[in-house]
Amino acid sequence: MQHPRERALSSALDLDDFARLARRKLPKAVYGYVANGAEAMVARDNNRAAFGHWRMVTRVLRDVSARSQETTLFGKRYAAPFGIAPMGASAVVAYDADNAMARAAREAGIPYALSANSITPLEEVAKSNPDSWFAAYQSPDPSKIERMLGRVEAAGFDVYMLTVDVPVGSNRVNDKRAGYSMPLRPTPRLTWDGLTHPGWLAGTFARTFLARGVPEISNLEAKGRIGIFSREVAVIAGHDDFGWREAELIRKLWRGKFVIKGLLSAEDARIARDLGADGVVVSNHGGRQLDSAVSPLEVLPEIRREAGDMAVLCDSGFRHGSDVLKALALGADFVLVGRPFLFAAAVAGEAGVQRAIGILSKEIDIDLALLGVDGPGDVGPEVLREAMAPRRGV
Template structure:
């Protein structure tokens, strides 16, 4: 029997992440929901990110005297309550006012790390100031390397200990919703403006009194007169730098004394090379299906990547995680933690900080129940033998 979807708007009544996605859809203007939900081209990778979980089924052990479950884990030397990280997503202020602050507060409450996007609508200093939060900062390498150098210094001054470099977005993915929903960058079509009128709550929350939120960490990358979101979008497009390569990672490794994470890798050989360069962790990711369509899923390469990097660096994965069962499959295949993109964004759009907290509680309960049913009471005890592969 198919699960009956929740039809209301109270985020606390959501039973699962898909319920939160449905509430988000009811709350957001069409063009904002598509920004959150969409993938690149035909969205094959977006669909594969879900389908890939069917390649593995559980083989539970039942007589193992399971005790209270301990979901805590060590990420880059710090103890955290769950094997989860809220990953970097840009322009969160368009989902709800102060979206980054709400995500970060929920991460802090759940004792998991939060990663601020380079294209965030909150300043990195405001995030660093949140009490008790393990904040990590994501950066892009723009053509203007002087900006990158200054941004890295700014992160150091603000007290960040961990930098994340995203490597899969040096060329912007083909996201057709952008072309369909906007006349020009960030200028919705008439059809979208009419739909916007059906979302007065969102207008009051996000647009009044200041209009569209602006980027707070791009500094002098944006020339005078290009500070608006429209101007900034055009500049970011021109600044993406496809010449990004291993020398840039080595340059950053030399310059940055803290932990360094490379995000966006799908080749086990590249994961191995990153580990050899002294990178502290790799995020196997296809950017949630928003960049290269037909790309494989992190789960397709995770076992080989784990084998190649061994214990030299931590391995994180993202793209497509919506349920605790899926998280547990990735952990059993060798991931140290799972980064969340849309799962917590649905919560954010559905109910602000409370919605994110609810999303994390849902996942926590699902992970707890799943490992218990598998006959395991500690995350560290999960092994590939808990899975049956259908890949032959």
């Protein structure tokens, strides 16, 4: 007989299925923390709708039997043109999620970005996957910048990604309504929510306590950790006094690849290019920050024009192979995907993430063949047409 976990896994046929499966397993507050966007969730929903704006023109009879989706980025060859986006507090959602995602990415030959807002020490994740990227919520204090870069470099990371779209935390009304907060508050409601989801309570929450004690956010500073029940957690996310001057300092001090994540303006891309960044991630944080933010897809072409030699990465709402290829056609070099991989970890740990990666790769492979091209580098604007009429859902 199939183990329930394996049964769940084999019933996942596309990335959205992992959200459906995780929803059953996770407490409402924890599921909501991952799934929700800010305020009225307009940006989150628009991220999906934006893909429906485009249709694709196929070419036929072109012998696509030699196709490959391998992609070179930051001097490394990856097996696919997508990677796993940084997600904070992942370990609240799935047991050992940071390591599970890091290992699955390594196995599949795609990049994994560890969020600074995580409980697994970055040195440990570097062992699980020496090619991991580090995504910082950096304090602007120059001495803290220097010490943090020293720590990240000593652990062996080559890619330092600076998340810039969180000068302040957003208003996550839906998280509040569902009872999720950071620091976690064991209110009667949250306790009940946990107790009624024993799979998560025993398999994630209790197991994490047994393995690590009270979980602590471990990667925000070079030294010092903050317990997830501590009040200090609430003030750590944003640094509203961080500016381009500090980004420039990072560029000066960091010998590896420097990537700026979370911009939507072509002018900001130009500034990033001028200060010597190696890449930018066009992102609205999955619709979790400014709720009226444009979808990255809407601004990709203008950002590509300003990017020069920088790599242009893109995220927010990617769920299908055709979504990835649409972004490439609009000027992206690479795509990051967030929520589906964390849900996959919640459903079945590393094996779940591996399956999710496999599903997206397979879709990309099929779509390349159906478009009549040999690889991501052959997908240009000529494959796109604007949809004739707006359609709901994609």
